[in-house]
Amino acid sequence: MFKRIFWAGLGVAAGVVLVSKAEAYVRANTPKQAREFVFGADQEQVPQRTLAGLLSEFRSALSQRQSELNKTYMDRFQG
Numbered sequence: 001m002f003k004r005i006f007w008a009g010l011g012v013a014a015g016v017v018l019v020s021k022a023e024a025y026v027r028a029n030t031p032k033q034a035r036e037f038v039f040g041a042d043q044e045q046v047p048q049r050t051l052a053g054l055l056s057e058f059r060s061a062l063s064q065r066q067s068e069l070n071k072t073y074m075d076r077f078q079g
Contacts, residue, residue: 023046027035039046 026038027043030038035043040049042049
C-alpha cells in the first residue's frame with residue numbers, strides 16, 4: 001500500500017516538474033505571437049484555467065452519467 005502511494009506521489013511530483021520545465025522552455029524559445037496563440041493572451045493563468053476547465057468537464061460528465069443511471073434504474077423499477 002505504501003509503495004503505491006510513494007510511486008504515485010513520485011509520479012505526480014515528476015509530472016509537475018516536467019510540465020513546469022517544458023512551459024519555461026516554451027516561454028523562453030518561442031515568439032510572443034506563437035505563445036499567445038497556444039496559451040492565450042493571459043499566459044500567467046494557464047494552470048488555473050486548465051484546472052478549472054478539467055473540473056468543469058469532470059462535473060459535466062459526472063452529472064450526465066448520474067442522469068443516465070437515474071433514468072436506467074427508474075425505468076427498471078417503474079416498468
